Amino acid sequence: MEEFLAGYDPRRYPPVAVTVDVVALTIRDRRLHVLIVERGVEPYEGAWALPGGFIRPDEDLAGAAVRELAEETGLDTAPAHIEQLASYGGPGRDPRMRVVSISYLAFAPDLPDPRAGTDAAAAVWHPVDDVPRLAFDHERILADGVERARSKLEYTPLATAFAGDTFTISELRLIYESVWGTPLHAGNFHRKVLSVPGFVEGTGETTQTGGSRGGPRAKLYRAGDARLLHPALLRPSREDEIR
Amino acid sequence: MEEFLAGYDPRRYPPVAVTVDVVALTIRDRRLHVLIVERGVEPYEGAWALPGGFIRPDEDLAGAAVRELAEETGLDTAPAHIEQLASYGGPGRDPRMRVVSISYLAFAPDLPDPRAGTDAAAAVWHPVDDVPRLAFDHERILADGVERARSKLEYTPLATAFAGDTFTISELRLIYESVWGTPLHAGNFHRKVLSVPGFVEGTGETTQTGGSRGGPRAKLYRAGDARLLHPALLRPSREDEIR
DNA sequence: CTGGTTATTCTCAAGTCGAGATTGACTCAG
DNA sequence: CTGAGTCAATCTCGACTTGAGAATAACCAG
Numbered sequence: 001m002e003e004f005l006a007g008y009d010p011r012r013y014p015p016v017a018v019t020v021d022v023v024a025l026t027i028r029d030r031r032l033h034v035l036i037v038e039r040g041v042e043p044y045e046g047a048w049a050l051p052g053g054f055i056r057p058d059e060d061l062a063g064a065a066v067r068e069l070a071e072e073t074g075l076d077t078a079p080a081h082i083e084q085l086a087s088y089g090g091p092g093r094d095p096r097m098r099v100v101s102i103s104y105l106a107f108a109p110d111l112p113d114p115r116a117g118t119d120a121a122a123a124v125w126h127p128v129d130d131v132p133r134l135a136f137d138h139e140r141i142l143a144d145g146v147e148r149a150r151s152k153l154e155y156t157p158l159a160t161a162f163a164g165d166t167f168t169i170s171e172l173r174l175i176y177e178s179v180w181g182t183p184l185h186a187g188n189f190h191r192k193v194l195s196v197p198g199f200v201e202g203t204g205e206t207t208q209t210g211g212s213r214g215g216p217r218a219k220l221y222r223a224g225d226a227r228l229l230h231p232a233l234l235r236p237s238r239e240d241e242i243r
Numbered sequence: 244m245e246e247f248l249a250g251y252d253p254r255r256y257p258p259v260a261v262t263v264d265v266v267a268l269t270i271r272d273r274r275l276h277v278l279i280v281e282r283g284v285e286p287y288e289g290a291w292a293l294p295g296g297f298i299r300p301d302e303d304l305a306g307a308a309v310r311e312l313a314e315e316t317g318l319d320t321a322p323a324h325i326e327q328l329a330s331y332g333g334p335g336r337d338p339r340m341r342v343v344s345i346s347y348l349a350f351a352p353d354l355p356d357p358r359a360g361t362d363a364a365a366a367v368w369h370p371v372d373d374v375p376r377l378a379f380d381h382e383r384i385l386a387d388g389v390e391r392a393r394s395k396l397e398y399t400p401l402a403t404a405f406a407g408d409t410f411t412i413s414e415l416r417l418i419y420e421s422v423w424g425t426p427l428h429a430g431n432f433h434r435k436v437l438s439v440p441g442f443v444e445g446t447g448e449t450t451q452t453g454g455s456r457g458g459p460r461a462k463l464y465r466a467g468d469a470r471l472l473h474p475a476l477l478r479p480s481r482e483d484e485i486r
Numbered sequence: 487c488t489g490g491t492t493a494t495t496c497t498c499a500a501g502t503c504g505a506g507a508t509t510g511a512c513t514c515a516g
Numbered sequence: 517c518t519g520a521g522t523c524a525a526t527c528t529c530g531a532c533t534t535g536a537g538a539a540t541a542a543c544c545a546g
Contacts, residue, residue: 014300016261057257060333087330090303215523216511228485242471458492459542
């Protein structure tokens with residue numbers, strides 16, 4: 001708490017910088033991708049990193065995350081979902097000074113390729129299971145973000161944030177499979193999605209054609225009004241992670 | 244990210260202070276209690292608030308949380324569990340300057356009354372469902388902490404962090420009932436706790452007497468080695484929170 | 487001893503889940 | 517145009533899990 005402020009002048013403390021870093025996820029070609037940028041400045045110049053930057057005096061933390069995402073990638077579409085992930089602030093995580101980073105997790109539907117914006121030499125969507133080395137402790141942040149995303153898909157309808165306005169049950173299943181990295185039983189998934197109240201609602205429409213490799217036209221759905229999935233849609237058993 | 248640091252001198256930015264605040268929870272007399280302190284300094288002098296304070300240059304964030312908890316309350320027992328909760332940093336949350344607060348959530352077994360330590364005029368355990376007005380945005384932080392605690396009890400064995408080394412199933416049930424604020428079916432709870440692998444393990448002992456109002460001696464258990472409860476132990480349905 | 491309290495175990499019906507199979511619409515190669 | 521293969525959607529079945537209620541027996545207070 002701030003009790004110290006009256007007694008201590010914070011300006012006499014060693015300076016602390018506060019940044020936001022964003023783990024922006026999307027699905028491309030059935031694989032989970034993360035947005036990374038090539039750093040254009042020291043330290044770690046030329047290395048890959050998560051997009052992010054300093055907070056400004058007049059903006060809140062989430063606002064800073066959205067701004068940094070837009071600035072460094074040139075994407076003008078705000079992500080379909082953004083939430084705070086965690087904060088990282090151990091001494092020594094930045095070689096120059098104490099830096100506390102507040103990370104955000106963003107979900108976006110398949111977006112165009114980003115273009116490098118301010119302070120980034122390049123910006124690309126990269127598959128999460130094959131990311132190059134990242135600067136600072138960004139590999140840890142990314143891992144935490146991916147685990148959070150996997151977990152969120154279990155008990156919230158946020159998978160729809162990766163999809164367009166309307167989608168088929170199979171497209172939704174591909175999102176789950178991509179994020180979880182596990183194949184799912186199509187019939188059981190279909191039954192489950194339709195049985196959870198408020199997860200999706202039918203549009204009355206179907207796709208205009210069958211799939212490119214055959215199969216009937218699929219019904220189209222849009223996101224429902226549920227905020228939580230109940231009962232949850234759980235990942236296939238992860239025995240190893242229980243103990 | 245830190246790209247700006249090479250171009251911008253962070254010392255030229257308006258100063259930002261980083262604090263940690265702790266939501267420390269325990270169970271007393273079958274009710275969930277939170278540790279609050281009476282502020283001894285401006286601003287909000289005399290108001291109640293969560294314990295917390297500035298991070299120091301040489302400690303990490305979790306270390307700062309543990310230190311603040313000990314310093315302001317005189318409790319020398321580290322909590323059984325502590326985890327990061329969230330960060331709060333909107334402009335204007337502190338009247339004097341930009342303050343980013345990183346909050347931690349701590350679970351402790353029933354501890355002695357705290358004594359006011361540095362910077363606190365008083366420190367007490369207070370029932371969470373009847374807290375006085377708190378300084379800054381600490382009511383929001385407390386609400387987030389309580390919701391996190393309720394949720395954690397569903398899918399982790401952390402309820403045992405509120406109990407002593409050994410405990411009976413009924414004591415464990417009282418913890419769940421206190422945190423969730425809901426009565427639970429004793430027989431079903433008993434069955435569930437024993438059926439989840441690694442939640443608890445028997446000690447072979449029983450209590451020395453029956454309960455003060457009657458009933459047989461209960462078997463004693465200790466925490467098992469599970470990190471996650473599978474299947475989870477869910478709160479009774481919360482229809483209203485789903486939509 | 488008596489009545490009330492509590493730990494522990496059972497029963498039973500309803501709901502959920504994983505695995506597999508079926509039906510019929512659709513695409514594509516030949 | 518036809519046959520093979522793909523896929524959406526539905527159904528079946530057995531194994532489990534859950535909520536509600538009840539039975540049993542150990543133990544306390546008076």
